[in-house]
Amino acid sequence: MEKTGGEPGGVLGDNISRSKSLFETVNSSHQYTIKGYSLAKGMGPGKYMTSDMFTVGGYQWAVYFYPDGKNPEDNSLYVSVFIALASEGTDVRALFELTLLDQSGKGKHKIHSHFDRALESGPYTLKYRGSMWGYKRFYRRTSLETSDYLKDDCLVMNCTVGVVRNRLETPRQFSIPVPPPDMGSSLRELLKFGIGSDIVFVVGDETFKAHKLILAARSPVFKAQFFGLIGNPNVEEIIVEDVEPPVFKAMLIFMYSDELPDVVELTGSISMCTSINMVQHLLAAADRYGLERLKLLCEGKLCQEITADTVAPTLTLAEQHQCAHLKSVCLKFTAARENLGAVLQTEGFEYLEQSCPSLLYDILATVAADEDSTHASRRRSSSSYLGLTLMDGVDSSGRRTRRRF
Template sequence: YFYPDGKNPEDNSLYVSVFIALASEGTDVRALFELTLVDQSGKGRHKVHSHFDRALEAGPYTLKYRGSMWGYKRFYRRTSLETSDYLKDDCLIMNCTVGVVRNHIETPTQLSIFVPPPDLGQCLKELFTSGIGSDIDFEVGDETFKAHKQILAARSPVFSAQFFGLIGNPNVDKIVVEDVEPPIFKAMLLFIYSDELPDVHDLTGSVSMCTSTIMVQHLLAAADRYGLERLKLLCEAKLCEEVTADTVATTLALAEQHQCAQLKAVCLKFTAARENLGAVMQTEGFNYLEATGPSLLSDLLATVAVVNDDS
């Protein structure tokens, strides 16, 4: 606030006054101020009142509540101001810098203690890889995978029922798994232990996008079979990233079969796009859809109509 006639009546307008007021709803706000009356002649002879060079123990002023004020009743003699280089065309320029002192004192970084990120998933993954303490063998094709029934049951409702349910067998030590390829079953077990989507390129030894998509499609089916909802969503997200004209039809059929509504919507929109539709219709996957999925074709036609209306 600037008072050209002064804030104190007893000064008889001999001085101008400048005050800072607390505008927020805060209480007991400690602050430092710097007021600069700008020299408008270009000589750079500004008048500066600063508290930033004071020690924190003595420097900050405490503003108790909204509207609390601090400042100078006798900031500058009025007659001197009127004839000074601070005044130009009856205008003054005043800069105000405010620094609020935080009550919390941060610990210097060199005194802090680094806490590493959680590594439970990595530890359990190493437990699976080592096979230490395993109590169940899965025979999948020509391969055998060792695992721990309690970990599997904690992660999958299907395994929980199989081992510890009403008709489950907690003493079983070997299970033959059918209709799942060994790399797919291993990837599913790695997720159960680590809670991360495995790198399919490491598991297959291939860098082909098509191979990756096919494996993730099978992994999604396995996740649905064993009630692994998070893995199912991770596979959906991965398939959305890798959707192409060559794979979208098979992915669409997969999404319909396993009730993946979000993945289905992405596939329909991708296929219905004018720049994609012709290429998709030339694929074997689309021929399969024509033969086995009349309801999906109806959904596709409806999506095409919406896309055309929007364009």
């Protein structure tokens, strides 16, 4: 029989198709800190605390720490540490690494790595939500408590998860490099130089040239103002009130480029306070002109910069402009036991009381929900104390005063 497409000895030639199955891991790490380790002891075997959930490879994970060990038969001689699949999943294959950080600066970390044993045993398979990988005898407690891993009653652990993925690769016949989209930069040039502009905005003592069609395409408010039933397509100048020039300029730049502008570049200030204030005003402008993407970008930026000093003004802003996610983040931050006292002492909280008193009840509800989920046995006393703290104040002479709503 005549062979086609091959070479002597059965070696295939170059006229065959090829494909490749590629197995790889999607890796990410999470740092889990336990402050007040000594207070966690005595919970009892099998009792645990967990880290916040983190996402790797499309699944959620959490670190479980057992200060008195997972197994009663170990008589609390060891601490146990596990990584758990915290979201729905079936037969999720992954590699893991748990690192107890040496806090002396010597770099002698305690590392339990599944990655090093991948060739020997392969990935670990988690069958369902709640499945765990880890160590019942992660570290002997007496040794841990005299080691450099414990400093100022604090433990720090790094958890790395590598979720196994596989994909099929086929050769590409042609590859032509394509530059990234540049429409935003091109439109931004139009805005910068005012080429073909047909509308002028007067904002304070500054003016901005723009293009009605672009503004109408980006904002339902401008669309109605220029081309709606009662709009005026022939208007040539608009006076804008209640918006500062840098804020309006930032909004225009976003509308032309679809990117959040550099606040430092616009304000000429590197002050964090100035930056946050600018983003807060930009969020308000985005809401005023119906720019939902800009509004969400501002929400995300403000979430990253939340502190005890900024959370109350940000919470007030979120309530006034219906930013549900930002409001939720602010409430959770404020209700945290370690933050609440500091927040109550800020000027921003005084303004919150006056402008949005209903938020005080939202804060109390969030505190109560946290107490219910973490300290059910202490719910009544904790809620009463925190409620008194929020509802009562102290005057200049140190006497308690009742806050009115």
